[in-house]
Amino acid sequence: MREYLLVFVVAAVTTYAATPFVRWLALATGAMTAVRDRDVHAVPIPRLGGVGILLGFGAALLVASRLPYLSQVFRGGEMTGVLIGAVIVCAVGVLDDIRPLDWLTKLAGQMLAAGVMAFKGVQLLSLPLFGVTVLPAPLLVALTILIVVISTNAVNFIDGLDGLAAGVVAIAGLAFFSYSYLLSRTYDPPNVFSSATFITAALVGCCVGFLPHNFHPARLFMGDAGSLLLGLLLAAATISMTGNIDPSVQLSGNASVAILLPVVLPLAILSLPLLDVMLAVIRRTRAGRRPWHPDAEHLHHRMLQIGHTHVRAVLLLYLWAALVALGAVSFAFVDGWLPIVVIVIVAISAMVLTLWLPRWLPDRRL
Secondary structure, three states, X not given: OHHHHHHHHHHHHHHHHHHHHHHHHHHHXXXXXXXOOOOOOOOOEEOOHHHHHHHHHHHHHHHHOOOOOHHHHHOOOHHHHHHHHXXXXXXXXXXXXXXXXXXXXXXXXXXXXXXXXXXXXOOOOOEOOOOOEOOOHHHHHHHHHHHHHHHHHHHHHHOOOOOHHHHHHHHHHHHHHHXXXXXXXXXXXXXXXXXXXXXXXXXXXXXXXXXXXXXXXXOOOOHHHHHHHHHHHHHHHHHHHHOOOOOOOOOOOOHHHHHHHHHHHHHHHOHHHHHHHHHHHHHHHHOOOOOOOOOOOOHHXXXXXXXXXXXXXXXXXXXXXXXXXXXXXHHHHOOOOHHHHHHHHHHHHHHHHHHHHHHHOOOOOO
């Protein structure tokens, strides 16, 4: 655990320290987020925050490769593939932040990054369904690319309020880290050092380091460079773990649930952005618009419309993200009815706060 804590700290400190320089770079290159009808900020805000996140992840990679135990995850080519993929998708985001790209170019960049990761070994090897299901290699590569594309765009969709995407991804990363680390300890012999656990430790550190600059009122947006990068790193951890899980391992909690978690957990940790994507596609298609045509009806926009302040909307969406992600993980390690009772209580509380807090605190700024 000490090596993971070091990775977390290095990623957080590097991202935090690099972000002021990135802000200067954004101002120098004209990478500014103009005020549009669907935006909630009142003045243009610089972006390119993803560059700082990439620097934080790169520093974590460098430090981890020199550590006595974590260095074992660098023996294959997976981490090289993740780094190259991260650079590609961040570069695509940087270009889009400076001069907007069309959707097809961005999609091609995401697929290229996913393809490089798959080529270097970050791909599904099997699916933990009905025991272990091995599919033809081309189909597994296609599924790998699909997961990356869905994850990157899901995070991009939810990046609409100050601190929202970074906070939700940090919560998702923490849930995935907890599951991966605790599951690894049950192996015989135990081995808690894996690429999935490392990626999520570094990912959470990057998000925590970026949040002080990005929380309301934000001084810098992560832009597409950041949202696409965070989505790719989440996907890389998901693919790395799901494709190599042993579904026969017995956990202390609900073993039958634990067998399904490698499939369910990635959906759970991304449930909030995935729900936003699904609702947006349905909404825009029914209105006769293209699915990628932007609007001001995302979940975070609706939170503001019912009367929540900016900060309160973000904190409540954090609560919903934590409820689903951490709640899903708890099933594998806590036996009995306790997880269900806690989840129901928290869900009811979150629902009441979401619907009624604007009426109770109409004049508060928090």
